[in-house]
Amino acid sequence: MNMSRQVAVIGGGAAGMMAAIQTAGAGAAVTIYEKNDRVGKKILSTGNGRCNFSNEAMGKEFYHGSGKALADEILSAFDVARTKDFFSSLGMRIKARDGYLYPASDQASTVLDLLRYELDRRHVTVHTEEAVRSLSFDEGRKQFLIGRRGKEAFYDAVILCCGGKAAPNTGSDGSGFRLAERFGHRIVRPVPALAALVCKEPFYKQVAGVRCDAELTLQVAGKEAARERGELQLTDYGLSGIPAFQLCRTAAYALLDKKPVMAQVSFLPDFDKASCDSFFRERISSHGEDGMDMFLTGIVNKKINRLLLKLAGIRETERVKDVSPAAFARLKGLYLGLETTVMGTNDFDRAQVCAGGVDCSEVTEYLMSKKRPGLYFAGEILDIDGLCGGYNLQWAWSSGAVAGRAAASDIM
Numbered sequence: 001m002n003m004s005r006q007v008a009v010i011g012g013g014a015a016g017m018m019a020a021i022q023t024a025g026a027g028a029a030v031t032i033y034e035k036n037d038r039v040g041k042k043i044l045s046t047g048n049g050r051c052n053f054s055n056e057a058m059g060k061e062f063y064h065g066s067g068k069a070l071a072d073e074i075l076s077a078f079d080v081a082r083t084k085d086f087f088s089s090l091g092m093r094i095k096a097r098d099g100y101l102y103p104a105s106d107q108a109s110t111v112l113d114l115l116r117y118e119l120d121r122r123h124v125t126v127h128t129e130e131a132v133r134s135l136s137f138d139e140g141r142k143q144f145l146i147g148r149r150g151k152e153a154f155y156d157a158v159i160l161c162c163g164g165k166a167a168p169n170t171g172s173d174g175s176g177f178r179l180a181e182r183f184g185h186r187i188v189r190p191v192p193a194l195a196a197l198v199c200k201e202p203f204y205k206q207v208a209g210v211r212c213d214a215e216l217t218l219q220v221a222g223k224e225a226a227r228e229r230g231e232l233q234l235t236d237y238g239l240s241g242i243p244a245f246q247l248c249r250t251a252a253y254a255l256l257d258k259k260p261v262m263a264q265v266s267f268l269p270d271f272d273k274a275s276c277d278s279f280f281r282e283r284i285s286s287h288g289e290d291g292m293d294m295f296l297t298g299i300v301n302k303k304i305n306r307l308l309l310k311l312a313g314i315r316e317t318e319r320v321k322d323v324s325p326a327a328f329a330r331l332k333g334l335y336l337g338l339e340t341t342v343m344g345t346n347d348f349d350r351a352q353v354c355a356g357g358v359d360c361s362e363v364t365e366y367l368m369s370k371k372r373p374g375l376y377f378a379g380e381i382l383d384i385d386g387l388c389g390g391y392n393l394q395w396a397w398s399s400g401a402v403a404g405r406a407a408a409s410d411i412m
């Protein structure tokens with residue numbers, strides 16, 4: 001036990017609370033600085049208020065950023081099983097839905113309350129409404145100096161857990177990047193990840209509100225860059241829902257580099273060209289005398305049917321047998337790949353996660369800065385972002401635990 005070692009955690013989000021609990025558990029005296037009036041505000045909005053805190057399917061393939069290999073090590077060092085044990089030991093019953101893990105209460109507040117009780121139990125000092133703007137290393141004392149409201153406080157180690165820039169109403173405003181830069185760290189360009197795609201075409205107004213199973217293929221400068229299937233949500237400005245969210249960071253980086261970004265939407269994701277041809281052939285032979293509105297009823301959502309018909313240049317009242325093969329070919333092409341131009345993504349205010357951050361090649365396997373020993377990082381401040389499905393919180397827990405334990409014992 002090392003009660004004399006003083007450790008500061010800057011940022012009391014998921015990563016910061018986990019880091020503080022682990023550091024205190026290893027015997028150090030820990031102080032959290034949190035700019036909000038309470039810790040863990042973002043946790044309350046996760047998983048639509050239910051907190052999808054992890055996922056049984058885990059691996060580096062679920063993560064992006066400069067630290068994929070590092071993420072693998074950290075996620076193994078404090079893995080899903082240990083995360084479940086940790087929360088169970090605090091008193092949380094856990095439930096899984098298709099591998100997605102939630103508190104059995106279905107309340108994100110359960111996760112936050114248990115973390116807060118544990119901070120108390122481990123005598124972690126929590127300073128709220130304390131935004132840290134100044135962090136330096138005092139060469140004389142060989143300690144870190146945090147300047148706050150005219151007071152000075154010195155620490156043997158500091159863990160930066162300020163998050164990125166996503167959802168700044170929960171506190172993560174990018175100020176952690178500026179603190180890291182003062183120690184010479186490179187910040188990989190931050191962009192919104194897990195946010196909706198804003199598209200150019202005016203037709204979205206006609207289908208806003210529709211949810212459907214679809215496959216999205218993202219093309220950057222004419223080449224396929226990524227593909228996702230799931231429940232798509234059409235909005236009046238473009239594409240939302242999980243498949244759009246998963247493609248967001250790829251689109252955002254391409255647009256930042258001024259590359260053209262297109263998406264193709266397949267509304268018949270189980271069909272390829274051949275099976276779509278035969279599906280239409282059979283339908284045409286049985287509906288020859290019917291109007292096109294009747295022909296399409298039952299294929300997908302009515303608003304989508306109408307939109308695609310219009311884009312194919314076919315009238316709803318036209319009889320099936322009067323529609324030309326060329327018009328049917330256009331219609332089939334639209335069902336299998338409606339093309340849309342991606343102009344942007346929703347901004348950080350409406351993003352769930354921030355891609356980019358502290359370059360992971362500049363930290364050790366214990367998440368300590370290679371530029372300033374004793375300075376550690378955990379959570380979204382690092383250039384690692386996960387897919388939708390509990391991966392970002394798992395990264396916060398795993399990285400917080402690894403950095404917290406290392407900071408307590410000064411593992412390099």
Ligand SMILES: Cc1cc2nc3c(=O)[nH]c(=O)nc-3n(C[C@H](O)[C@H](O)[C@H](O)COP(=O)(O)OP(=O)(O)OC[C@H]3O[C@@H](n4cnc5c(N)ncnc54)[C@H](O)[C@@H]3O)c2cc1C
Binds near residue numbers: 013170
């Ligand atoms: C709406 C929404 C839903 C989400 N749902 C899920 C989900 O279901 N599953 C999942 O895995 N992930 C989800 N996420 C993502 C997940 O919440 C984050 O990846 C995770 O919380 C990041 O944790 P963090 O501790 O690194 O950063 P944050 O949670 O952003 O915490 C950073 C903390 O640092 C504080 N801070 C910042 N700068 C300073 C400073 N200078 N001084 C003092 N304090 C500072 C902030 O106030 C904040 O409390 C969701 C995110 C959002 C916005």
